[in-house]
Amino acid sequence: MLTRRNGNLIGRLFALTLFAAIFGVGLLIFDALTTTPDTDTSTATATPRYADPALGVMATAAPVDSPADAELASAQTVQLPGTFPLDGAQIVIPSIAVNSPIIQVYLSGNSWDVDSLGLNVGHLQGTTWLSGRPGNIVLSGHVEMGDGRRGVFTNLGELEDGALIILQQGDTERRYIVTEKSVVTPDNLDPVRPTSDERLTLITCDDYDFFSDAYATRTVIVAEPIN
Incomplete structure (x- = not known):
């Protein structure tokens, strides 16, 4: 995996x-x-002149030219800061030593604003949450921080099929196992689209390009609930 650190x-x-x-x-x-x-x-x-290391690793998520359905479209006007119940939400991935808070990442124009994500994992506004209904829960995290520190999802690409992922909030706990891993371009919206089945999707950046000071691809992990 090529990151800003070794890319520089x-x-x-x-x-x-x-x-x-x-x-x-x-x-x-x-x-x-x-x-x-x-x-x-x-x-x-x-x-x-070298690329500015202070620039964000994932300044914006894949642009949303047209929301996939009414859920994403309504999210821009209905889901306002402070209204989404993520208090105490946590993600645990034992095999890659992830134990991180989950915060809300809001839509800003045609992309999700991850400027303040830091070392947290972000839930993409407009995607499903722990509501007990089918849908696609989409979480995003940095692979590397702008100052060169390891991001929360540095080792996301190392997850193998069958790896355990746990989401927790209050008395609610959902367990998932990894079923799919892929690499997509930043403009591929398929990973964030709503689904008729319950699933968890994790996204981070990969393939840092020194000349453009940007990540060329996204690593995508899909996990299904353990019934």
Whole structure:
């Protein structure tokens, strides 16, 4: 998995190699110019600019051009901050040592605002919650923080089929087992669409690209309830 941390290392090595090549060409040009009388031999140097490590890992979720159904559409006007019951919600994934609070991630325009997600796991507004009815519960978490620290979902891609995931809130506890793992592009909305069956979907970023300072893909985990 390529993250900002090792992506920046690769980028630095590339920049140093490029700088050495430019410097070598510059010496050749300088030497050629010094053999010509009355020729300006001044040269200019450039400082490589690296991607800003303070930029958010997942600044926005996949854009929602048109909500999949009325549930997502109504969420933008009905679900307001502070109205969704997530107090005390927790996610536990024993096999990758995740034990994290779950907070609400609200729709902002055509995407979910994850700027304040931090080391928490976020429930995407408009998707199902622990309501006792079928549907798709969608949770998102950072793979890496902007300052290089490990995110809550750093090891999400290591989950195998059959891995246990537990959601808790108050007296409610739901247990799920992983049934599917996939990698999708950021504009693929299939993982967040409502479903007729009960399922849990976890999403995080992957494949960091140094040149664009963005993650090219999303790792998606799907889990089904243990009856």
